[in-house]
Amino acid sequence: MSTTSEASSPEGTPPAGSPDGTSPPAPSDDTAPTASATASAPAAPEMAGGTTDRRTRSGWWPLLTRLHFYAGVLIAPFLLVAALTGLAYTAVPQLDQLVYSEQLRVEKVGDTAKPLTEQIAAARKAHPEGSIASVIPPEAPDHTTKVVLSVPELAEQDKQRTVYVDPYTGEVRGALTTWFGSTPLATWLDDLHRHLHLGETGRLYSELAASWLWVLVLGGLLLWFGRRRAYAGGSKRNTLLPERGARGVRRSRGLHAVTGVWISAGLLVLSATGLTWSAHAGERFTELRTSLSAYAPELDTSLSGGADGNAGHDHSGGHEAATSGGLPAGLTVDQVLEKARAAGLDGPVEISTPADDRSTWSVAQTDGLWPVRMDQAAVDPHTGEVTARVEWADHPVLAKLSTLGVRAHMGTLFGLANQIVLAVIALGLTTGIVLGYRMWWQRRPTRGDRRAPVGRAPARGTWRQLPWPALAVAAPLIIAVGWAFPLLGWSLLAFLVLDALLGLIHRRRADHAAVRA
Structure with missing residues (x-):
């Protein structure tokens, strides 16, 4: 981790050969032998002048230990916030159903729903502002119909006004300011998780957490499984379950590691999916998708077969309707939906109005539960002909993975099961962080002449133990990773600079103390 090496470790500084920064214990100690300590046990050959050549592959272990320690101590607060907000x-x-039950659900399920045209007329009577952007028929018998309005003052914030109508009575149940279909509460919690309501600056916290999360997970797995292999008393059970009879820091370390092992796959998925829509690493991902042409095909909503494939999804409300702020002339919404159903678009759908008189209606499936249904169709507003279609099967693999990953990250891909898994992962991450800090506190010196509030960091200068070929391969790899994940790269560089300065200050103090002695 460090670019400097100390001439000698200060009293109480843990040796570099221990993955948790502790000295190799005596048999009766409360700690277990470490992977790197065991791997480094054989004496290295002596060089001329009585020095020892310490460059060995086992040097990776103390370096990885130091990286895991510093990243855990400094990045864990960001991860903790991300875990709790997530x-x-x-x-x-469940919160939406509790807070907005009046808007989202009907009081009594009737026998026959009114035509969508009548429901839209009721919504427009109550809310004549703006223009109709889309209509979302009820997804279940006890759900309301959603009429989404594009209102100029809200469009600047990428928000809409959604009017909720009882499909059986035509009664307007209320209206909410929504963001891509999310209720105000869902939007508030989403903003809290993404940027703590601090705007673009706040997004740096979540990207920093996601950038380091996969490093901490993979590093922790390497250290733990390496330690289990090196520890003579280790077993497969102790790798996946807490060690029986362990006490003190050994018990905390075991719980910390085992918790991480069980949720590691989920953490890696959350890290990867979170980075795809981050500010800086997300830009790199966008460049990759562009270079691979890995975006979902766009639905052509142009009546003339023109190039503006995004027109059918324009919710700006800029088109002139047949009636002011109403629907365009030609087919009714009910007829458009009928044509889409006949074309095979079953399940939940969203019907978007034409952008102008040269565009079609667009109907898109919105079923995000696995297996997803996300086909789209363009419907001619005059003839009812399906002029274009995009099927989920047509999406490139990377586009599919991105869509599914984001939905899994948001807890909607597998319904309630997805929510439970995410909650368990969030609680597990929180537990692992607390245990990590507990280990740091438990390892503090407690003797009268060596007291300290927390444990010392693993010894610096461990990179000097690595073979030159390993360094030659690692350096460009680290640079490449830093480019792909900019916040990871810059924060790692900041760690190295700070660590080097601290090492320089320590050596000068040690030199002054030696001179005075």
């Missing part, structure tokens, strides 16, 4: 977001579906 935990709150997992409950969004």
